[in-house]
Amino acid sequence: MHVVEGNGARIPVIGLGTWELRGRTCARIVEQALRLGYRHIDTAQIYDNEREVGEGLRASGIKRNDVFVTTKVWTTHFMAKDLERSAKESLARLRLTEVDLLLLHWPNPHVPLAETLGALARVKQAGLARHIGLSNFDVAQIEEAVAACSEPLACDQVEYHPYLGQADVIEACARHGMAFVAYSPIAKGRVKGDRALARIGDRYRKTAAQICLRWLVQQNVSAxxxxxxxxxxxxxxxxxxxxxxxxxMREITAMGSAAAR
Ligand code: NDP
Structure with a gap:
């Protein structure tokens, strides 16, 4: 599996998103994804499925070190006194000793960022997360985080697809050696009915969703x-x-600018 580099982290370019996957379905899909060759699973404390993600990982028989597992701390646990405990609870649900990547799920203006990042860095130093990073941070927030964090930040995970341009955030990530991870990469399924993507797909014998995902990974973005x-x-x-x-590539990128107008 190809990877995207982010300050030492090697993030497989395609991962399985698990938001809204629950119970048996979640465990089964994670297991099947790993059997098919996925090597990157994205979950979060707030998705309420870390237990089932862990079950799927174990059922797949794939070695722990061959899978890149991301989870995220929700904003209500951003104070220094809460963050490490929250990370340990995620690990207990996943039944892992460490995750590959632990993200701050969303900026929380009510807790000083330096406090949260200090606690996040300590979680990494304690060996609970191999890498740490951000999600839903805009350019100014990335700059503030990079300046305040004692440990390198591996990525920013942000919504990105053909209908939503993110050139400024992608550029900020590159400037700081961070990977860019695209969430909702097929616009929550919307790309399926897109005529322009389907027309491009006809030439390559691929579906609109495959064209969209290929457009992302060709930008060195993980999806x-x-x-x-x-x-x-x-x-x-x-x-x-x-x-x-x-x-x-240019035609698909232009859809984002057109959607913004
Ligand atoms: P996606 O863009 O991944 O779209 C998922 C939807 O598309 C589902 O309804 C799915 O339906 C459908 N779909 C999947 N594959 C295809 C296909 N090949 N053709 C047509 N339809 C398809 O949306 P998400 O919002 O789930 O984003 C992906 C992941 O990103 C999340 O699951 C989560 O892990 C992460 N995320 C992170 C956020 C953050 O704040 N950091 C916020 C939102 C998401 P079906 O199940 O029927 O196939």
């Missing part, structure tokens, strides 16, 4: 599409046998 359907697990990872032309 974490979610599906509850086995056939779509395969579809969403079957994007490494073709390359979009520069012209097609």
């Amino acid at each position: 974490i599409p979610r599906t509850s359907k086995l056939e779509r697990l395969q579809e969403n990872i079957d994007i490494f046998d073709f390359e979009l032309s520069d012209e097609d």
